[in-house]
Amino acid sequence: MIERPRGTRDFEPDEMESRKGLEDLLRRKAEDFGYREILTPTFEHTELFLEKSGPSIVKEIYSFEDKGGRELALRPEFTASVMRMYSENLKGKPKPLKLFYFGPAFRYERPQSGRYREFWQFGTELMGAATPRADAENIALAYDCIKKAGIEDVVDMRISNLKILENHLKSKGLSNEEIEELFHVIDKEEESEKILDRFELQDEFIELLDAPFQEIPEYIEDPEHYEYLEDVIEYLSYYGVEEEDFSVDLRTVRGLDYYTGVVFEIDAEKLGAQKQICGGGDYYLGDIFGTDVSSKGFSFGFDRLLLAMEKEGKGLQKERNGCYIIPLSTENISYCYEVLTTLRENNVKTDIDLKDRNIGKALGYADKTGFKYSIIIGEEEVKNEEIALKDMKSGDQKNVKKDEIMETI
Ligand code: HAM
Numbered sequence: 366m367i368e369r370p371r372g373t374r375d376f377e378p379d380e381m382e383s384r385k386g387l388e389d390l391l392r393r394k395a396e397d398f399g400y401r402e403i404l405t406p407t408f409e410h411t412e413l414f415l416e417k418s419g420p421s422i423v424k425e426i427y428s429f430e431d432k433g434g435r436e437l438a439l440r441p442e443f444t445a446s447v448m449r450m451y452s453e454n455l456k457g458k459p460k461p462l463k464l465f466y467f468g469p470a471f472r473y474e475r476p477q478s479g480r481y482r483e484f485w486q487f488g489t490e491l492m493g494a495a496t497p498r499a500d501a502e503n504i505a506l507a508y509d510c511i512k513k514a515g516i517e518d519v520v521d522m523r524i525s526n527l528k529i530l531e532n533h534l535k536s537k538g539l540s541n542e543e544i545e546e547l548f549h550v551i552d553k554e555e556e557s558e559k560i561l562d563r564f565e566l567q568d569e570f571i572e573l574l575d576a577p578f579q580e581i582p583e584y585i586e587d588p589e590h591y592e593y594l595e596d597v598i599e600y601l602s603y604y605g606v607e608e609e610d611f612s613v614d615l616r617t618v619r620g621l622d623y624y625t626g627v628v629f630e631i632d633a634e635k636l637g638a639q640k641q642i643c644g645g646g647d648y649y650l651g652d653i654f655g656t657d658v659s660s661k662g663f664s665f666g667f668d669r670l671l672l673a674m675e676k677e678g679k680g681l682q683k684e685r686n687g688c689y690i691i692p693l694s695t696e697n698i699s700y701c702y703e704v705l706t707t708l709r710e711n712n713v714k715t716d717i718d719l720k721d722r723n724i725g726k727a728l729g730y731a732d733k734t735g736f737k738y739s740i741i742i743g744e745e746e747v748k749n750e751e752i753a754l755k756d757m758k759s760g761d762q763k764n765v766k767k768d769e770i771m772e773t774i
Contacts, residue, residue, distance in 0.1 A: 370482070371482065372476035372481050372482025372483065373482060374483070382681070383675075384667075387514070387667070387670065387671055390510075390513055391467070391667075394513055395489060398463070398502070398506045400463040400464060400465040400491075400506075401463065402465055402467070403465070404466060404468060405440070405446035405447060407439060407440060407469070408438060408439050408440065409437065409438060409440055410435070410438075411436040411437060411438040413438075413446065413653070414438055414440070414445055417445065418441065418621050418623070421549075421621075422441050425441060425472040425473045425474050426438050426439075426441055426472075427439040427471045427482070440470055440471065441470055442470050443466050443468070443470065443664065444664075445653075447466070447662075448651075451656070451658065455492075460492065460493030461491055461493045461494035462490075463492075464490050464491075465487070466486070467485065467667070468485065468486065469485050469486075470483075470485070470486050478636075478638075478639065479638070479639030479669050484668050485666075486664040486666065487664065487665045487670075488665065489506060489645075489663060490660055490662035491503055491660065491661045491662060492660045494661075497593055497597045497600060500626070500646075500661055501606075503646075503663060504522075504627075505601060506663075507631065507665070508604070509604070510670075511631065511643075515677065515679040516633065516673055516677050517610070519673070520631050520632060520634075520642070520673070521612070521632045521633075522611035522612075522631045523613075523614040523616075523629060523631075524594070524598075524611050524613055524614070524628070525613060525614055525617040525627070525628055525629070526590050526594040526597075526627045527548075527626060527627075528590035529585060529591055529594070530548075530618070532585070532589075534570075536587075538564055539564060546560060547560045547561070551616055578613040581615075590626075593627070594627060598613075611629075617629065619646060621648075623648040623649060623650050626647030626648075627646055628646030629645060631643040633672075633673035635673065635677075636669060636672060636673055636676070640669075641666070642665060643670070644663060644664065645662050645664060646662075647659070648660055648662070684737075685735050685757060686714055687714030687716070687736050687737060688713060688715045688736060689715075689727070689734075689736040689739045689740065690704060690715065690717040690718065690742065691724055691741045691742070692718065692742050693724065693741065694744075695721065697747045701742050702717070703767075704740060704752060704770065708770065708771075713771075713774065728755070737757060737758070738754055738755060739754075739757060740754055750767045751764045751765060752765055754770070754773065
């Protein structure tokens with residue numbers, strides 16, 4: 366017996382329907398915001414992901430050597446690929462360029478609930494607008510997706526501006542490398558203490574991290590980046606994203622190394638250890654490609670978003686749909702196929718019994734597979750140019766003229 370590889374999943378038809386429902390919802394939202402869909406390759410040169418992604422991604426990369434000796438990797442995320450695509454083909458496009466994508470990403474992680482080796486991301490990149498209003502647009506779209514998914518009351522959104530901490534730490538003498546190192550362990554008290562102790566910063570830094578938003582200026586020398594974040598927050602209110610919908614949390618530093626400015630994360634508390642459903646912010650990847658475009662984006666962990674919705678009973682409701690044609694005998698089969706063709710041409714999901722089953726068994730099948738109607742066709746129906754239409758939920762049955770089926774259903 367050959368089994369699925371660890372960390373991968375099969376999706377059965379019911380599940381695929383839910384996934385497609387959510388996919389459609391997210392696509393429509395992004396399009397309403399003026400974003401257009403793109404797709405990049407599933408694998409890239411490994412190098413693309415090594416330089417700027419940071420240690421967490423690098424150690425999780427699924428890489429391999431192909432038959433031509435090239436070092437390739439399954440994409441662990443899309444942002445680096447989109448940046449590559451931008452610098453190859455899209456540099457000349459009018460700015461801002463608003464792009465979105467949906468597809469599988471791969472990380473060699475220890476699989477557990479909500480954490481897979483193959484998972485799906487739905488994400489966006491907004492390129493070429495370095496303004497607080499662009500940051501607000503980025504965050505507002507993510508939050509609107511959450512609202513549309515119906516889970517805004519059970520998520521926790523945290524926003525920060527990395528530059529506030531960065532500038533502060535630089536003014537205290539930390540190098541870029543030390544700041545990066547500190548950000549990677551910001552939630553681990555012991556490890557961050559080791560770094561901060563070198564600069565005798567431990568208590569002061571913790572006070573800054575814990576300070577209410579309004580009091581942050583008391584701890585920092587230069588208010589520029591604080592004020593930038595204030596602007597983003599004001600603009601967010603114009604989208605209906607109010608201060609009670611998020612918190613400012615300087616500990617939100619993101620796990621990837623390419624972030625440079627305003628960042629945010631959204632958690633769904635009920636998902637337990639793997640609760641982060643979305644992450645993103647302002648980033649810079651231009652140095653790999655020699656462009657200096659400013660970009661902002663985010664990605665939803667699509668699987669986790671769906672899990673969070675299902676936990677709240679907000680999964681897509683399955684409704685009966687379509688018609689199942691049951692010929693009572695093969696004598697009038699061409700009449701049945703006429704009905705079938707009419708319905709299919711009108712985009713009604715329609716199936717016909719292919720097994721010459723008796724009516725009881727055929728109705729049982731139509732019921733179990735979720736058809737809304739059964740269409741029963743016997744000698745009488747053919748003679749009168751009719752069909753017998755059975756509502757599978759109520760059980761009601763009535764005869765309908767053959768050329769009035771579309772109106773009736
Ligand atoms: P990320 O935080 O690494 O950011 O991933 C985004 C989301 O993908 C996470 O919040 C999580 O929901 C989901 N995710 C990550 N790993 C797994 C996994 N093993 N199984 C299931 N879900 C997972 C990025 O990838 C950035 N590219 C986001 C971005 C776009 N920043 C700017 N533009």
